[in-house]
Amino acid sequence: MASPNGLQSGLSRELFEMWCSDKKNACVIPRYVMEGTLAKLIINEPKEVTLMNGLTAPLNMQVHYISFLAHADFAQTSMFLKELMPPNIILVHGEANEMGMLKQKLITQFADRNTKIISPKNCQSVEMYFYSEKMAKTIGKLAEKTPEVGETVNGLLVKKALLVKKLSVELACLV
Numbered sequence: 710m711a712s713p714n715g716l717q718s719g720l721s722r723e724l725f726e727m728w729c730s731d732k733k734n735a736c737v738i739p740r741y742v743m744e745g746t747l748a749k750l751i752i753n754e755p756k757e758v759t760l761m762n763g764l765t766a767p768l769n770m771q772v773h774y775i776s777f778l779a780h781a782d783f784a785q786t787s788m789f790l791k792e793l794m795p796p797n798i799i800l801v802h803g804e805a806n807e808m809g810m811l812k813q814k815l816i817t818q819f820a821d822r823n824t825k826i827i828s829p830k831n832c833q834s835v836e837m838y839f840y841s842e843k844m845a846k847t848i849g850k851l852a853e854k855t856p857e858v859g860e861t862v863n864g865l866l867v868k869k870a871l872l873v874k875k876l877s878v879e880l881a882c883l884v
Contacts, residue, residue, distance in 0.1 A: 715746025735771035
């Protein structure tokens with residue numbers, strides 16, 4: 710199957726170049742492909758294609774173009790986002806005006822929440838920050854008494870792989 714970027718690079722392009730000359734192989738291209746991409750070119754089944762190294766190779770493989778659209782409408786997208794309640798929503802892969810309207814509807818829908826809704830341009834970087842609650846197991850004297858909310862606990866935090874432990878100062882000196 711052709712990758713979303715139209716066989717322009719990556720593993721799908723490498724496999725295409727290795728297999729395009731063999732008539733026993735086939736390439737299936739799902740629905741929309743951009744003008745100027747290799748995927749758009751091979752839909753017309755030219756006799757040969759230009760490889761990434763500039764050389765040409767015969768196009769003997771079968772090329773199939775199928776209509777496939779796995780998109781959701783606003784109602785489906787909205788319902789999904791209400792269930793998920795993400796702190797960030799990033800809208801990609803769509804016509805600019807339609808994406809703008811979708812963004813405005815979602816901003817209205819999520820106005821009472823602190824949801825960040827972004828619709829970046831192609832190749833625009835997006836930064837997101839994720840915060841999670843950290844938990845540590847205590848051993849030694851620290852484990853003898855549960856601290857009160859807001860109480861300061863002194864010790865040494867030790868992390869090994871995914872396991873985090875908080876040691877009492879006395880125990881840390883022995884280690």
